[in-house]
Amino acid sequence: MDKEGGYHLHTLDTLARYAGHGNFADFGRAVSSLVGSEPAALGVPTDIPELLAMERLSYPERLLLGYFLGRVSRPSDPRGIASPLALRLAAHPAGQEFFVESFVDLAHLNGAYGEVLREYLRHKQTAEAKLFGNCALFLGEFLAEDEAAWRNRLPELLALPVPAEVHAFPRGRRAFTELVVAWHDAPHQALPAATLARLRFEAATAPRALAPAPALPAFYNHFPAGHHFFVAEALFLTGQFGPLLEWLEFTQLEFPQLATLEQNVFNELLRAFRAVAELNTGHSRPGSVGMHSLFQIESHSWLLDYYQVHIWLVELHLADKTDAAEITRLQNKVEEFSALHSMSFFNRVARQIVAGS
Known part of the structure; x- marks a missing residue:
């Protein structure tokens, strides 16, 4: 995946330890072993949204994958549009949990992450999802001082059950x-x-x-x-x-x-x-x-x-x-x-x- 710049090895090792591995190399080997030479025979998906859904990955590992997907898919320009991968993840149950809801990209609320949230709300209709998505979109509109937009959203938001x-x-x-x-x-x-x-x-x-x-x-x-x-x-x-x-x-x-x-x-x-x-x-x-x-x-x-x-x-x-x-x-x-x-x-x-x- 294309990304401008890179990551310090210390940062990668620290994140890998959060996911229960000794270092980032160990994390890579653990994931590679699941998507190795015969993924079809192993029943292991190679599509990224499906990878996030793999039960053989622990909860911390899925969070770590979601974190990196967020980092590499966010545009370098805050005004940039959402990537196709980010929008696909917003429509996928595992992507919704481990990408949209965990990698809360507030700096891009009035750009790409706002697009992702709107796509997420089209596909996830739970009471919590509606509250999460609408509150985040309201925040972006309020910080932009777009009163017409946040006033329009406010009645629906406040009427949502908690x-x-x-x-x-x-x-x-x-x-x-x-x-x-x-x-x-x-x-x-x-x-x-x-x-x-x-x-x-x-x-x-x-x-x-x-x-x-x-x-x-x-x-x-x-x-x-x-x-x-x-x-x-x-x-x-x-x-x-x-x-x-x-x-x-x-x-x-x-x-x-x-x-x-x-x-x-x-x-x-x-x-x-x-x-x-x-x-x-x-x-x-x-x-x-x-x-x-x-x-x-x-x-x-x-x-x-x-x-x-x-x-x-x-x-x-x-x-x-x-x-x-x-x-x-x-x-x-x-x-x-x-x-x-x-x-x-x-x-x-x-x-x-x-x-x-």
Whole structure:
């Protein structure tokens, strides 16, 4: 498959260990042994969507394959179209689970991944799939500040049922939707206390997902506090710092294991959101928190190309307000990302941070 650039061997070995192999070479040999010299005799498919469905591959191995399919099939230009393979995977049950739902390519929401989601929704009609797909498409439309599009989607999205067993991520994205719409419609007013109380009750009473196998990285939609993360993200992006601090304290009580969870995008962002909330509510002093102490992530680039803009926004909050060059540098980064990915809302947030400093 064509792909620009390559992967560091260290990254490949790390991913292979997540899937239960000693290194990437061992992973390759394990898969090759299944699709070897006589695939027909072995009953082993050679078509990629069918390969993802092979029962002889473990769950971590399928996630790893889905990860690489996502990496090699995403266009290098955020405005590029979805590849034929990506669209075929969106129509295939195994591709839906291990590609569309696991490789959540938010940076391409207003491009190729948005196309993939629309194809996915044509073929997967479960309540959870509808919630997942529509919430993700709403996010892209909201970040693009395409109000006509997200207003049109909103009634259908909010009318979707939320079964008790629904995954924490789409459940949290629905809460994100509610919060950003409430803020958009009354940006100078506090969010309704009743809404925040209801979301807290829903988060506290929602069924907890089973703990993932130790070999699985938490960023494959297995972060234990996924529902809570998306509420925190909405409060951070809309500048609701008092409610954000209260929500983060509630999250920590609900998930004490987060205090020792390292190298996880979602958890490290929650820590960064807390630093910003404490600064903006007078619980800490400017300059008392260094960015190096908040982010220790060296990989996860498929997530960071979207969440990197959140990191820049955190840096804007925590930056020395007398350092005009640093402020300009961060604003320029956010502006470039916003233009490239058709997500002008981020640029709006950055301007508000600077104006309020």
